[in-house]
Amino acid sequence: MSKLLWMNCFVRAVETGSFSAVARELGIGQPNVSRHIASLEKALGTRLLHRSTRLLVATQEGHRYYVQARQALDVISQAESDARGQQNPHGLLRVAGASGLGIEILVGAMPEFLSRFPDIEVEFRLSDDYIDLVAEGVDVAIRGGVLKDSALRARRVGTSERVCVASAIYLERHGMPRQPVDLLQHQCIIYTLLAGSGGWPFKGGDVHVTGRLRLNSLEGIRRAVLLDLGIGYLPTWMVAEQLRSGVLQTLLTDHATALSPINAVYSAGRLLPQRATVFIDFIAGVFAATPGLNGDSVTSLG
Incomplete structure (x- = not known):
């Protein structure tokens, strides 16, 4: 159990860039987070993080360990859910998106989604600025345009003009x-x-x-x-x-130029939780029924 806690502290420290953020999230105090990660480094016999007063940066070894540790924690979480017989999607789902699309479309679709999946909680990060999915601990982002980041995967959920x-x-x-x-x-x-x-x-x-x-x-x-x-x-x-x-x-x-894809984007290095999968399926259905997001040309809106 201790090593799993150490691992979780390290993974979230990489994702948030802050010991204090991890401490608040896990409710264990910042000194404990630092000690747990130090214990993990000692057990592995290698430094995982470069620390300064302002930044936490994974070492080369730390980055390799992070990718595998993140996958391991996702698998463990899913295994625990299966063992408890929790077949329904559950847990906290963190979603990022542009503010306009988020407020008008995504949030507007939440009454039906939350009713359909009563064991899922949703936290939105709505901003027109770019959000780093890993650093922000985001499960899925809804983004327009062609995916260029090889560290991410995408599924098309709509089309915008x-x-x-x-x-x-x-x-x-x-x-x-x-x-x-x-x-x-x-x-x-x-x-x-x-x-x-x-x-x-x-x-x-x-x-x-x-x-x-x-x-x-x-x-x-x-x-x-x-x-x-x-x-x-x-x-x-x-x-x-x-x-x-x-x-x-x-x-x-x-x-006018060609229509642009809208994608559900998620980290290639993480196991996509069931709650994220059902959310993506749901949003694809919402977009399919929404003029301007389902591939209809602007001429059909007049």
Whole structure:
């Protein structure tokens, strides 16, 4: 039992980068966490962590041990559940996602999910910033785009399209852009977290738009577009209702790029718990029934 505790302390120290965070999580006090990891290093005869006043970094040996220890702890947890006869998915599920998608879609789907799986608890980490799944102890993240990190695995759960949108009042005042380059003559609302820093992608290449208003929130951009402040570049699921009602209009759809995948992403080095598997299946079903996330073209939303 002691070695399992030592192992758990080490794994969570690597994942959180903090002895104090592990102490709070396990309720054992920071000095105990340090002693347990020191005991594990002594038993293995090698240093697992480089310690400083500000950082905890796994050594080369520590990183190798972490990968195998994480898998071992996952297997033990599953074996204990099976031995107890806990066939239903259970436990705490940590999910990361963009704030807009999380608030409007993921959280909105929770009444049904929590009712269907009463033994699962869900903790969301919603942010438009990149979240390190391992460091944050996240089981699964919902992310758009193509997976590039070989340390992660992904399952496609939906498809998203981004389009240029504006209000009728804005277009009456400033005119309708006919070509992507025409956007250079318009007030474009800039999403500061978009890769490319203002470059909006089109079939013919990126257009580096400008505007007087910059936001780090897609919800904020939608609000600004509805206030007639300019043209926004937004996912169709976020403006599907306004497009159907005619409050907003799509622009330059003949020049739009291909649809982008939305993936459920998880660590390749961890056993995916059953609670995460059923969550991914559930969210895939939610996205399949949601306009703008199920592969429908924006033209079908009008």
